[in-house]
Amino acid sequence: MSQILFSNCSLLVPGDAELHPGHHVLIEGERIREVSPRPITAPHATVFDLGGKTLMPGLIDCHVHVVAIMLDLSANVALPNAAVAYQAIPILRSMLARGFTSVRDAGGADYSLAQAVERGWIEGPRIFPSGKALSQTGGHGDTRRRSDEMDPCPCAGRIGLLSRVEDGIDGVRRAVREELQKGATQIKIMASGGVASPTDRIDSTQYALDEIAAIVAEAAAQNTYVMAHAYTSRAIRRAVECGVRSIEHGNLIDQETAAAMGRSGAYAVPTLITYDMLAEHGERLGLPAASVAKIEEVREAGLRSLEIFKRAGVKMGYGSDLLGELHRYQSAEFALRARVLPAHEVIVSATTTAAEILRMDGRLGVIAPEATADVLVIDGDPLRDLSLLGGQGEHLDAVMKAGAFAKNRLT
Numbered sequence: 304m305s306q307i308l309f310s311n312c313s314l315l316v317p318g319d320a321e322l323h324p325g326h327h328v329l330i331e332g333e334r335i336r337e338v339s340p341r342p343i344t345a346p347h348a349t350v351f352d353l354g355g356k357t358l359m360p361g362l363i364d365c366h367v368h369v370v371a372i373m374l375d376l377s378a379n380v381a382l383p384n385a386a387v388a389y390q391a392i393p394i395l396r397s398m399l400a401r402g403f404t405s406v407r408d409a410g411g412a413d414y415s416l417a418q419a420v421e422r423g424w425i426e427g428p429r430i431f432p433s434g435k436a437l438s439q440t441g442g443h444g445d446t447r448r449r450s451d452e453m454d455p456c457p458c459a460g461r462i463g464l465l466s467r468v469e470d471g472i473d474g475v476r477r478a479v480r481e482e483l484q485k486g487a488t489q490i491k492i493m494a495s496g497g498v499a500s501p502t503d504r505i506d507s508t509q510y511a512l513d514e515i516a517a518i519v520a521e522a523a524a525q526n527t528y529v530m531a532h533a534y535t536s537r538a539i540r541r542a543v544e545c546g547v548r549s550i551e552h553g554n555l556i557d558q559e560t561a562a563a564m565g566r567s568g569a570y571a572v573p574t575l576i577t578y579d580m581l582a583e584h585g586e587r588l589g590l591p592a593a594s595v596a597k598i599e600e601v602r603e604a605g606l607r608s609l610e611i612f613k614r615a616g617v618k619m620g621y622g623s624d625l626l627g628e629l630h631r632y633q634s635a636e637f638a639l640r641a642r643v644l645p646a647h648e649v650i651v652s653a654t655t656t657a658a659e660i661l662r663m664d665g666r667l668g669v670i671a672p673e674a675t676a677d678v679l680v681i682d683g684d685p686l687r688d689l690s691l692l693g694g695q696g697e698h699l700d701a702v703m704k705a706g707a708f709a710k711n712r713l714t
Contacts, residue, residue: 315359361404361677363657366622395427410436414486495538561615574624621653
């Protein structure tokens with residue numbers, strides 16, 4: 304089995320505020336074999352002397368939509384399947400180039416796309432797909448305009464559709480079973496209104512409590528969990544009380560509800576960058592006027608939500624939630640969060656906490672023996688300068704996923 308040895312590196316341990324210089328890391332096949340502050344003897348390894356450069360775990364984005372080719376999600380549905388699939392390829396390739404070696408897709412990507420990456424047919428991060436997100440009629444995942452009279456669930460075979468409309472306990476139970484049978488690794492639901500949906504209010508609550516409880520029970524029966532799109536305290540509280548494990552966005556949360564999340568062990572996945580980019584570019588790129596008008600309702604509250612989550616002890620994962628041409632701003636979430644949180648905490652959100660959310664703790668998001676060999680080499684210290692993780696990966700000298708270089712500027 305092939306071996307790669309990174310010698311003389313400054314090791315970034317997520318959670319620590321300082322680098323650990325003078326470390327050595329041995330990769331064997333797809334896994335990390337040894338991590339040591341002393342030289343490692345590996346006579347058959349290919350050796351890269353990093354000269355003190357930073358070695359850190361690959362990044363994890365817990366909220367992406369890799370098949371959202373357009374900002375207008377109603378128009379995205381109408382795209383030919385082949386057009387969506389082909390345009391997802393450069394989106395995935397660019398994510399990996401930015402250092403994201405794993406992503407959790409929050410609606411749209413399916414098992415087939417995840418397998419295409421896993422088998423090397425497409426270059427990109429490993430995908431943890433949610434399949435189609437579940438929405439009630441008229442909810443955040445119902446993409447019909449008020450004038451439409453189509454079937455509310457044109458979900459069979461439409462790659463560009465991120466969600467499916469299901470109502471009632473029997474309907475949602477069947478939907479969960481179908482999405483898991485098709486290969487979803489977790490279930491996504493819409494528990495409140497949203498920005499991109501054409502007909503609902505952001506402050507609405509969606510799905511009845513017995514429907515949410517049924518969804519959670521079906522997911523738990525197959526040893527997985529539910530993630531919920533939710534903005535307001537009322538929507539978040541309802542979801543968490545029903546057993547939802549991961550709250551997406553959460554911009555309008557209050558301290559009491561955050562405390563309830565902390566007690567329950569639920570995670571938060573803020574996605575601040577999407578609101579800034581939608582406000583700046585949304586109208587020009589075709590975001591419907593009704594959605595443009597809703598952006599400011601949640602944008603200003605985003606940074607405050609980070610402070611509220613932190614005070615309540617809620618663990619936060621990294622999310623971007625970008626659509627269409629805005630995918631390129633994925634890494635700008637780091638700089639936004641750094642306005643409120645120290646750099647080492649922001650990095651934790653995209654490594655160890657994100658791995659916990661994926662239920663891959665100890666295997667992803669760390670540089671440790673037996674972990675998957677997802678590593679980045681950076682010429683500089685991201686704990687001192689988070690901009691090194693920004694842009695399109697310009698500051699990354701190497702990106703390794705599962706022991707194979709996706710990018711290598713090392714000599």
